[in-house]
Amino acid sequence: MTDQLQGLAGELADDYVHGRWRPEATEDHRARILSAQASTAGGLDGLAAGGVLTAASIEQMLRPHPELGSWRLAPVLRAYPDGSPEAQALVRDLLDAIAVTGFPLLPPRPLRYIEAPAPYDGSAPSVFLGGGITGCPDWQRRAVLQLDAIGSPAVALNPRRASFPLGQPDATREQTTWEYHHLRLADVILFWFCAEAVQPIALYELGAHAARGTRLAVGTHPGYPRRRDVLEQLRLARPEVSVHDSLHATVRAAAALLPATPTTRT
Template identity: 50%
Template sequence: MDTTPTTLTTAADSAAPAVHLISFGFLHGPVPEADLVLDVRRWLHDPAAAKAILDLDGRDARVQQTVYGTPGAVELVEHAVHAAGVAHRGERVLAFGCAGGRHRSVALAELAAGRLALRGYRVSLEHRDVHRPRVLRAATTTTEPDRREPRDLYFEAPNYYLPQPGDAPAVFLAGGITGCPRWHDHAAAVLAAAPEPVVVLNPNRADFPIHDPAAGWEQVSWEQHHLHLAETTTLFWFPACDPAVTVQPIAMYELGQALGEGRRIVVGADPGYPRVADVRMLCQLAQPGLPVHSTLDDTLAAVLDALPHPAEAALAAA
């Protein structure tokens, strides 16, 4: 078996955007510096438990088949591929981490590298810990964080939500953030109190690192990933604001994007929002008959009415 670290660089146009992918193990040193670090322990079971692949690594087709077949694996890779395409200066660095750095992280980095190369990126691939011996852990200890349970219904940027079969319906809270009141807190509380469980996806993080140059890219990547999750309902709320401070241009862009793509949305705009007429006009042109609600509570009520009932969700999944 190969016991040396692996580094691969794909052949591509020298002018093509560059992406460096790293696989690593949390048990073998510090987390590498990267624009985005994906802790796959939280989403995918450890395939090393299968004796047939115990002594193999993620470069082997048998390991890849096991990892790729795990629910959420392909979606995780698609997120990484999407993140690589978000406007960013210089080389993008994306890291996949699992416990030992031999199975899950390696297989997912390999899959991401192939997809990025097909899209014309210059891809370099580094398997930092694949050469290290398999880690034997005592039965009473574990490095695996608890995987998400159905009771985990609130996800705030930059924490990622990856859907699992049987999850409650999800609602993304889109709309004004900068220069606006924190309406997201009220919306999350109302949805949390709904009669049926609702997964809430909140982009308005409690403490945004405004002085971190990479934070903006991380934020946009998080928002685009969750806005495009299948079966997610997006709530757009445009609160009243001072036009000298903001007119919420990013929210307007995301609304136009959602309308153009035909995604499931519910829209509301406070009469005090400076561009409320534009919101109404845009909605009527793109989706005639789509209501634009005038209060946040009315918008939330419409969202709850629009969510699939348990019986409908069961039929859709059947």
């Protein structure tokens, strides 16, 4: 069941981020209620961690409705109780994003999401999702959802491709060039270091952009093996940059650094 929830939630979150899916009216309404109940049930600690979904609130969400059989959230929520903590966190992020993205001042999600190798040539404030890809969970997807959940209009620049073309001779050069360009183009770079890998390229990029004076929001999982190095290097090079220990806090810090007006690209 753990793998089932991860697969169901991951597919649905991807479709949401790419604009391929939005819940229909009643499904959307119940998802908003479920998100609010999760935040209330979790208290302050639960809210900071993405809330708590109770069995009673899920049962209420799935109460009979003529269109319940077509709701894509339904199988996700049925699998939720037996899912891994990581998969459950993704579901809560998705619900929180749904609860906010109907806000009329936010552009549609597809207009606020750029995935490598697609170029970004807009003027809206942007956040580059810097950090590990290989050997790391898909934290970038959660960061995009969390930006929505706080009502941020930022364009997310995501270097993690849905499918990297390993057999393509120029794929690595194309990817590296895209990252190099968009790291310099972004208004803010969000660096998140997961616990599962050292991520030497991301460490190099953090050092380079700390030296450039780029707006940075930095966080590491408490179990990241080089967390102490990140703390000490930033203490010396950029003492004003805090190092957060949760993705939620890092996303909020990135959103707070965004300029209020459109950016002139050169």
